[in-house]
Amino acid sequence: MQEQFDAEGRLRHLITLENFDRARLTSLLDKATAYLRPAGDLPAHENRFNGRTVANLFFEPSTRTRASFELAAKRLGLHVLNLDVRMSSRSKGESILDTVYTLEAMGSDIFVLRDSEPGVPAFIAANVQSHVSVLSAGEADVSHPTQGLLDILTIRQHKKCLEDVSVTMIGDIVHSRVARSAYQALQILGAGKINLVAPPAFMPAAHHFAGAERFNEIEPALRDADVVMALRIQRERMGVASIPDTSDYHKRFGLTAERLALARPDAIVMHPGPMNRGVEIASDVADGPQSVIRQQVRNGVAVRMAVMSTVLETLHS
């Protein structure tokens, strides 16, 4: 695992939240908060980093996350290169590195990487020059650190005392890099209780998500929850045989209004998007008064601005 922090302990790359501590996490969330503006207001922007360059290198298609990183970068005054790269697995390691070396030589300061296979962000981070930073925008089913940050920021905006908070994650947990990163963030900030509910095929092995309570029925897992996270069924990360019948899945594990009523009345509903409406979440819940799904998206841009400005400060201080 490539070290994410430099010799003085400052954030240099962002690949995982695993080795973050409370102070570092809190400071990133505070920084992101400072970038938030009311909807419709002129977005926060800076010109400290004008002329620096971000290369978005997406080996897995993405509309939303790429757009979020792109806007975050532009609002920091950065030039953005968008490169959607399709590569065969066989030659990928070598080709990615040559692509990175090329973009680095052109003066890219930050690489934003998404890939369906594990290991690429750390591999790239281990090979770039000392004035270059690597940010993961989603790594296989392993890690999605900016999503974890925006999730925890959203929870913090609604629940004052994280130590008392009970979080229920529902659905395709085993394939979810979102769940992993959110779990890590919750652990670091000392969330009170984490419940996992999933059909057996979607439940992670016992040594993952240590300390979480596991359920195979949704109703008991929702009881008294403060935060309910519905997860996207990751069809693209399953074999065909294991994709569940969607209406059957919704019947057993879908987050409906009836089920949500089991949680605390002020519980918030989260989803990383894009949603399969009528599968893991009912439309009236997704659009209902307890949903904070769009707030998660808004927080995402602020979190990415905070991460980018932090690593640029590390690189050029």
Add this chain to the structure above:
Amino acid sequence: MQEQFDAEGRLRHLITLENFDRARLTSLLDKATAYLRPAGDLPAHENRFNGRTVANLFFEPSTRTRASFELAAKRLGLHVLNLDVRMSSRSKGESILDTVYTLEAMGSDIFVLRDSEPGVPAFIAANVQSHVSVLSAGEADVSHPTQGLLDILTIRQHKKCLEDVSVTMIGDIVHSRVARSAYQALQILGAGKINLVAPPAFMPAAHHFAGAERFNEIEPALRDADVVMALRIQRERMGVASIPDTSDYHKRFGLTAERLALARPDAIVMHPGPMNRGVEIASDVADGPQSVIRQQVRNGVAVRMAVMSTVLETLHS
């Protein structure tokens, strides 16, 4: 139909020219005119809206119109997100809306939408927040309002008195959103006379284009015309069986120099592009001295700047 104007009657969305009046149309054309510069001069640009965001959401491929909106936005100092989205029809309504909600939460101020199916711009406009605007960049065969505006601006540049002007539209009128929007603009400004000429399969039903005179031969329709609009054959909006043989079509309805000679000597030739040269228009006419086709393109950027700055003034005044 979603209201395009806000409570004070200011332009909020642009979906159709249908309910425009003369004053509003004229004021938009005047504003566009103020953005025009001589070819080769530095283009007009503004920084009033720096930091605002336009999302180009094209569900139908487009090179020219997307580029025109993109340049208009950049010259107003806006950030531009380009999203070329391919979606199946079945799930589109719901997915488009989730995509829009996401981009809205990221701080998009304007959505530029193009779609091959009718109804999408009004549907989106009915669902966005009060600080967001929707602009149609082409809606099925229904409406293409910025094209209508640039067409009428081009005519106004050449013909002082619209009341005396005779306009002849030739070709695939029934599938043409361009013809519809141009017709609406001409009606509002009180154009003297509109002639339609098309083979029966391309002639719109009688209740459309009210007041226009219909012809099934090109020569009498061109007599004494001040403005001749050749329309693109919209192969993508026809069944295979109804696509005409192109050389036969050119023989009967192609705009040739010989036929153009029937119009007034100072008649102008227009085409919305991209042209099928040798089909609806002969190359020597497209490139000839009466052609204003490239002027239409130039006007297009100015019109889109005028529309964007107008709705931004409405949203943030």
Add this chain to the structure above:
Amino acid sequence: MQEQFDAEGRLRHLITLENFDRARLTSLLDKATAYLRPAGDLPAHENRFNGRTVANLFFEPSTRTRASFELAAKRLGLHVLNLDVRMSSRSKGESILDTVYTLEAMGSDIFVLRDSEPGVPAFIAANVQSHVSVLSAGEADVSHPTQGLLDILTIRQHKKCLEDVSVTMIGDIVHSRVARSAYQALQILGAGKINLVAPPAFMPAAHHFAGAERFNEIEPALRDADVVMALRIQRERMGVASIPDTSDYHKRFGLTAERLALARPDAIVMHPGPMNRGVEIASDVADGPQSVIRQQVRNGVAVRMAVMSTVLETLHS
């Protein structure tokens, strides 16, 4: 051949280096040098040309060269339109011209063109208006002038006296626009000696690369070389039958450490990228201490900034 220089002899288009003289070449290299900054420093940038527009029109896919032109343009404050266009050969001539006319009317100042067929840049240059410039980003196997410039700039950075320099080009010379442009630049600056080494199928006809010595074995060609240029095997420009077996090719013509030892101890190793590692070049050579491959990439952005600012000065002086 469209004249590249205006009436006062200033650079207007860049299509080939063929008719450059030493003074012009040197002045472009000096200008590029002024845009270079140490790795990690804030890249050079200008605002003289703010609001001008570059249209990247790539009819052949490219990641690296497009990114290099895009960054060069952005660092000069230009708006960039990226248009990846797929067109059938048959209708291309006419369609390209209509696309160019359209983008010209929108206010594009510079067209950057890449095409797999010869003749397009000169054809476009002959048809644009007097305030528009055309830059080739690679024309079939004919010319790649900015690559030639960055190659010669890289050589100049390492070898003080070009008259004494011995350059060895290895591999797929006949299909290489890179080799042609580098050869032209070397001729203009009076390089001491040029060796070509290639299997018979890759060796250009005798009247090309006049004055170069030809070899069919790599070892004698490398002896005492100051500059070793390995060329990419251009599979996309060969018939299937003529693509060599790659391991056999590497055995006979691959640039290995052992072979490189035959060149001078201070010889530099160049490659235009993207590399086929293990085919035309061994990985340890590509990444070794004599390799200047990443420096070539860095120089590429500076060269493109120099070319763009030069033609903009010509257009708007």
